[in-house]
Amino acid sequence: MKYRRLAKEQLEALHEDFSKFLALQQIDAKEWTDLKENQPEVAEQEIDVFSDLVWEKILNKVEYLEHISPNVLNLFKCNETNIERIVIESEIKDFSSQENIQWILDNLHEDKIQIMKGAKNYTKERNAELFDLIEKGAEFSKGELFEAILSNG
Known part of the structure; x- marks a missing residue:
């Protein structure tokens, strides 16, 4: 398994896609029920393959990630061959509120803000690195903050 298995809730949300995936594997509903009951390890392998396909599809589309903690803002632009990063540190504002992030944007040149x-x-395959960042707490982003800081910083 390349990534991690989707949670039960995620699989349920993707029920239709999973059914299509099983159909492509020539597994109908009856066979799937039989697999789950009599060959759970094979059923789990099918879920793992599907999970990897879902993660791969998602990660291929990622352009920006953000990891926000109280005093450090990590912004990533995920290009095809490299990743750009902006790190902002501040002792005076907590980044977990939107109004404080706006304050940071308005005061990027303050001495108490380090950029x-x-x-x-990438040191390994792009999607594997992005997945690692997500597993460490990074979240998907539209890149607005990255681009605003890049153009103002």
């Missing part, structure tokens, strides 16, 4: 920018090539 670091950089880029690096």
Whole structure:
């Protein structure tokens, strides 16, 4: 398994897609019930393959990620061959509120705000690195904050 198995709730939400996936595997509803009861390890393998396909599809579309903690803001732009990162640290504002993030945007040049920018090539496959960031708490983003800081910083 390349990523992680989808949670039961996620699988239920993707029930229709999972049914289509099973149909492509030439497994109908009766066979699926039989697999779950008599060969649970094979059923789990099918769920794992489906989970990887879902994650792969999602990760292929990711352009930006954000990891926000109280005093550090990590913003990522996920390009094809490299990832750009903006790190903002502040001792005076808590990044967990939207109004404080707006304050940071309005005061980027304050001495108490540190901004670091950089880029690096992926050290492993792109989607695997993005998945690692998500597992560590990064969330999907539209990139508005990254681009605003890039243009103002």
